[in-house]
Amino acid sequence: MSPKHRSTVSDCQSETETTKASTTAARRPGRPAFPRELVLEAAAALFADTDAPRSVSMDDIAAAAGVGKGTLFRAFGSRDGLLDALFAAHAAPLRAALEQPDPPLGSAAPPLTRVLALFDELVTFKLTHRHLTAARELSGAGLLRAPHYVWTHDVLRALIARTDSPAAASPAYTAHVLLGAVRADLVDELLASGRTPDDIRHDVAALVRTVLAAPPH
Template sequence: MSPKHPDTITDRESETKSRRPGRPPFPRELVLAAADALFADADAPKSVSMDDIAAAAGVGKATLFRAFGSRDGLLDALFAARAAPLRAELERPDSPLGPKAPPLDRILALFDELVSFKFNNPHLTAAREVSGMLQAPDYVWMHTTLRSLIEQTDSAAAESADYVAHVLLGGLRVDVIDELLASGRSRDDIRRDVAVLVRSVLAPAQ
């Protein structure tokens, strides 16, 4: 467990100070940054507790639970912050992921971004996946977005878009990616492998 932060305050102090004139509100960004650093340094994602995060951020644990609801809620907040640029790209008209691009091109671009996200955020992904990723808001958003795009393709998979979306996203699990990297596949190899899979599954129906 991480050592107690020298500036840790009690829950009562956290809430009292946040209500004082001129005092900043609950330090959400500081807490997220502290949690991010703890997960990045941890050998096992499960080892990072809310006690550790509260101590590192200098807030009371009960205050932390009130702000995020649970450990998974805090992880979901971290994911939401990291995924915000990707969501914006899907809405930007001139983006390769944007609504003006053909559905298959958007899916390929989306998966390339998702693979990069997994490469750049392995600690967060691992931490959330071990506690049930399918219920995470960002996974629900990714699955819903992908299902809608698959339904717009000319592939046979369009009739089973809900299931196919789950299967394709399952191939991006961080433990799968870690295994591929350990076997000698490079990041570029994996990105190409993912594109080959997506194209083969979503090829136009004959």
């Protein structure tokens, strides 16, 4: 995602409430509050510095953050839960941009313009956070039910349903198909084949325009 959307902030309200509950559960009398932001920063650094993101374990993250592994599991539930929390933190500025009126992401823009802007942000996010994205998407543990995927799919489905495209008749399926075009493993394969980041952005935009082409009048 673009630089103005990369700052780390809290996730949406429902996930924040879950986070607070997990954080509270991780506290014990006589112990300091769980250093959530420190843990997320340590995990992000580990994933950014490795060429084998799936090899980064909870032990590695606990050691880097200076906390116990048991504390991590109490706070996040699992490695995928921790990765989902990282996604939520990085993606929160994008969520905020979609909820305000300013184009091209905001509500004042036409639905197709918003879809194109959303995919440009998603591609940029995947390129900027390649190892983090690969670690979560290739874990094989319920990606389609992961909070960040569910949120992105819901937003995309709603926008597609408001277009003049024939695909508006099946927006949920179309949203899944388009999101498959920006999977981390596919982005990596395209980069390895010689496609540049700009090439990939152009290709994805062309695909979205083709799939959501309005019928002739």
